[in-house]
Amino acid sequence: MAIQKVKQNVFSIGAKHWDRRLFDELIPLPDGTTYNSYLVKGTDKTALIDTVDPETLNALFENLKNLGISNIDYIIVNHAEQDHSGGIPAVLAKYPESKVVTNERCKNMLEDLLKIPDEKFIVIKDEETLLLGDKTLQFYLTPWVHWPETMVTYLPEERILFSCDFLGSHYVSSELFVQDEAKVYNSAKRYYAEIMMPFRNNIVRHLEKLEDIEIDMIAPSHGQIYDNPKMILNAYKDWISDNVKNEVVIPYVSMHGSTQKMVEYLVDALTKRGIGVKPFNLTVTDIGELAIELVDAATIVIGSPTVLAGPHPSVAYAAFLANMLKPKAKFATIIGSYGWGGKMIERLVGMLGNLKVELLSTVIVRGFPEEKDLRALDVLADEILEKHKELDLL
Numbered sequence: 001m002a003i004q005k006v007k008q009n010v011f012s013i014g015a016k017h018w019d020r021r022l023f024d025e026l027i028p029l030p031d032g033t034t035y036n037s038y039l040v041k042g043t044d045k046t047a048l049i050d051t052v053d054p055e056t057l058n059a060l061f062e063n064l065k066n067l068g069i070s071n072i073d074y075i076i077v078n079h080a081e082q083d084h085s086g087g088i089p090a091v092l093a094k095y096p097e098s099k100v101v102t103n104e105r106c107k108n109m110l111e112d113l114l115k116i117p118d119e120k121f122i123v124i125k126d127e128e129t130l131l132l133g134d135k136t137l138q139f140y141l142t143p144w145v146h147w148p149e150t151m152v153t154y155l156p157e158e159r160i161l162f163s164c165d166f167l168g169s170h171y172v173s174s175e176l177f178v179q180d181e182a183k184v185y186n187s188a189k190r191y192y193a194e195i196m197m198p199f200r201n202n203i204v205r206h207l208e209k210l211e212d213i214e215i216d217m218i219a220p221s222h223g224q225i226y227d228n229p230k231m232i233l234n235a236y237k238d239w240i241s242d243n244v245k246n247e248v249v250i251p252y253v254s255m256h257g258s259t260q261k262m263v264e265y266l267v268d269a270l271t272k273r274g275i276g277v278k279p280f281n282l283t284v285t286d287i288g289e290l291a292i293e294l295v296d297a298a299t300i301v302i303g304s305p306t307v308l309a310g311p312h313p314s315v316a317y318a319a320f321l322a323n324m325l326k327p328k329a330k331f332a333t334i335i336g337s338y339g340w341g342g343k344m345i346e347r348l349v350g351m352l353g354n355l356k357v358e359l360l361s362t363v364i365v366r367g368f369p370e371e372k373d374l375r376a377l378d379v380l381a382d383e384i385l386e387k388h389k390e391l392d393l394l
Helices: 054-066 088-094 104-114 181-210 229-240 258-272 287-294 313-325 344-350 371-390
Strands: 004-007 010-012 015-017 033-035 038-041 046-049 074-076 099-102 121-123 129-131 136-141 151-155 160-164 217-220 245-252 276-281 297-307 331-338 363-366
Touching (some): 015 054, 099 104, 104 121, 136 181, 181 229, 181 287, 245 258, 258 331, 258 363, 258 371, 276 287, 287 297, 287 313, 297 371, 313 344, 331 371, 363 371
Parallel strands (some): 046 074, 074 099, 160 217, 245 276, 245 297, 297 331
Antiparallel strands (some): 004 010, 129 136, 136 151, 151 160
16 A cells, blocks of 8 residues: 555555455445545654554554654554554554553553553543644543454544544455445444444434544544535435335345245235335345445344254344344334244344344244235334334335
């Protein structure tokens, strides 16, 4: 990743990981990702805001060399996760005079994760400032976005918010600033859905806290810089709101065609009633695409055959993830089939305790669905229609 100028004496010097396709051994990365690190040069002091994933340290050091940086006074750490903090020990080894600036919680985590000694830290509090000469850094604690120690750093002279994971996206481009807002919107929504959605109540408070700050740019640690910050701020305000859309998401698996027939019939029935619907066959689904649709959907319908008296393992995995992500859906139900019996409904319902949803009528059939079973799906479609009408979604 080449050095890219953000503002006068503010540079992006991190790394681009064009071909990374899995994050945290869990999250698909269709567009790769970046590990953004920023250098801020004041008249008196120089600060490095976040480092990079350890495997891309060469890019960071090459950029520091090309900028002629012989001294780093401060390493600002917004977040302890290793894709941002993992390069700190190597930076400290190369620039031993540096001090690590972060909050108390983050300090404790860095001591545990990276074994950085206590004497290397400067601990700051919420809204505290650090002077670099003609530039100032101000810190705002944003705990639980998405770890307990997270914070953001603000450069008031340039009105730049360095937000680390907050407001970011797993997206790689040679362009420093967002050009294709539609493309970045989708990547940012995927990022929000997979990482930030469980913490939306905290995000509400933190966005309110940032409303008093004049922001011309948002520079996250993944993805491009927003020089139109309203784009991502307005998107987040929509995603974290309680508003849902006239949409039904159907994650499902079908082993021998019975559940498939039910899903296809229900998709048609909902479509005829003017309800948007998106089925996801979990055997081929990018789980990130499912997460995106869960951000706004009013209703979740889980479809599964019965396997050894319970749900199909792929359905159980999807239910587990949905329970972790805590989408704002208002309604949920289960459809599917069985051969001789079981407790699929009870087990799936037990896995969804974090979802604050009203459970609608379930439709579970023995074997391949008959006409009476299809009529039951029509009744379910009517029930969903009425529930969506009660929310003024139609």
